[in-house]
Amino acid sequence: MVHRDTEMTQTAPFPAQKPAPLPQSFYLRPTLDVAVDLLGKQLVRIESNGDLTTGIIHEVEAYIGEDDLGCHARSGRTLRNEAMWGPPGHAYVYFTYGMHWLLNAVTEAEGFPAAVLLRSVIPRNGIDRIRTRRKPQPDHLLTNGPAKICQAFAIDEAHNHASLYHPAGALTIRPGLAVDPAWIQTSARIGLNTVPEPWKSIAWRFFIPPQHLKN
DNA sequence: AGCACGATTAACT
DNA sequence: GTTAATCGTGCTC
Numbered sequence: 001m002v003h004r005d006t007e008m009t010q011t012a013p014f015p016a017q018k019p020a021p022l023p024q025s026f027y028l029r030p031t032l033d034v035a036v037d038l039l040g041k042q043l044v045r046i047e048s049n050g051d052l053t054t055g056i057i058h059e060v061e062a063y064i065g066e067d068d069l070g071c072h073a074r075s076g077r078t079l080r081n082e083a084m085w086g087p088p089g090h091a092y093v094y095f096t097y098g099m100h101w102l103l104n105a106v107t108e109a110e111g112f113p114a115a116v117l118l119r120s121v122i123p124r125n126g127i128d129r130i131r132t133r134r135k136p137q138p139d140h141l142l143t144n145g146p147a148k149i150c151q152a153f154a155i156d157e158a159h160n161h162a163s164l165y166h167p168a169g170a171l172t173i174r175p176g177l178a179v180d181p182a183w184i185q186t187s188a189r190i191g192l193n194t195v196p197e198p199w200k201s202i203a204w205r206f207f208i209p210p211q212h213l214k215n
Numbered sequence: 216a217g218c219a220c221g222a223t224t225a226a227c228t
Numbered sequence: 229g230t231t232a233a234t235c236g237t238g239c240t241c
Contacts, residue, residue, distance in 0.1 A: 061222070070222075080237065097223050098234030104222085117222055135225080147223050191222050 018044070021165045021172040027088035031107040031114045035062040035206050038105065040179035040213070043121050044172045045153040053129055053153050055121030055143055056176050059207035061189045063104070064114045070192045070199040073113035083161050084113035091171060093150070093160040100147035101156045105164055105173065119190070119205075120144045122213055123152070140210070183212040 022041065027034055038060050045053040063071035063084075072081040072094070083092035084106055092104040092115045104115035121143045123130050130152040134142050143152045150156065155171065164173050186203040 063222075072222080075238070078237080094222085095236065096221055098221090098236075100223050100234095102222060119222085137225095145223070189222070194220080195222095 019175040020167055021169070021174050022089075024087070024089040024165045026165075027105060027107050028109060029107070031062045031064045031116060032204070034105070034107045035060045035116045035204070036184060038116055038118075038173070039184060039206060039208050040177040042124065042174045042176035043118065043149070043153065044174050045126075045155070046170055046172075047154065048170070051126065051129060053126030054124045055149075055153075056124055056213055057118055057121050057173070058210060058213055059118075059120035059144075059205070061117040061119060061206070062114070062204040063117065063189075064204070066113060068199055070189055070195045070202075071113070077113070081113070084115050086110060086161060089163060089165045091155075091159050091162045091164055093155060093157060093162075095157065096147075101150035102146045103150055103155050103159070117146055118149055119146045120207070121149055122210060177213060179208065180212070183208045185209065 026037070038057050041057050043055050043057055065071065066073045066076065068074065073084050077085055080094055083090060086106055087110045088107050090106045092106050093101055095101055102117060104117045106115045108114045123139070123143055127139070130142050133154065134148065134152050143149050159171050162171055163169050164171060166172070185207055187205045188201045188203060189205045192200050
């Protein structure tokens, strides 16, 4: 299989030069720890034809258990949300607003529903492909939203339950940039408009302002 | 069976 | 700042 890339600076073939995916054990930890540690990591999409698209994760949110009234698990296990009860390190991809897909990484032990929503990445490889999939706009607006990521990386229901740690997987998360803890900011989670307190305001959103990641 | 709404986005005033 | 788009899901009747 030939791996192609649009970056002029890319010389060695993928994945030889790329680090191995984060192991499943990375995700088998408290969700808040996983969320913080996902900042600076690389989201890596390899399509069946070898096309490579990657980006640096810099904004995430944690959703933790049935007691978290902002989490889809609040209404119990259903066909839609069952991936959150599954093994850690797999994808939970769901459809919302009648048109958008959103990507989460499942965390904690199998049987406990929790996940980290990927809200924003900075494109690294495959920017031309991202520009094609997204509507024309400035680069900094191409992947700065959870549904934008899925559109830019061609992620949909086919990836629900998929492993994020299998080296040959279509969708993996791999080591990326070193992160200075001082860069990390927190806030309430976005879009939980009708969720009761304290869940609406709890600071389970973690992000790094993009200027820190200009490497 | 019907209905309100969503872990959003883009376009609009 | 506001709002349409667009439909699967979960809740009510």
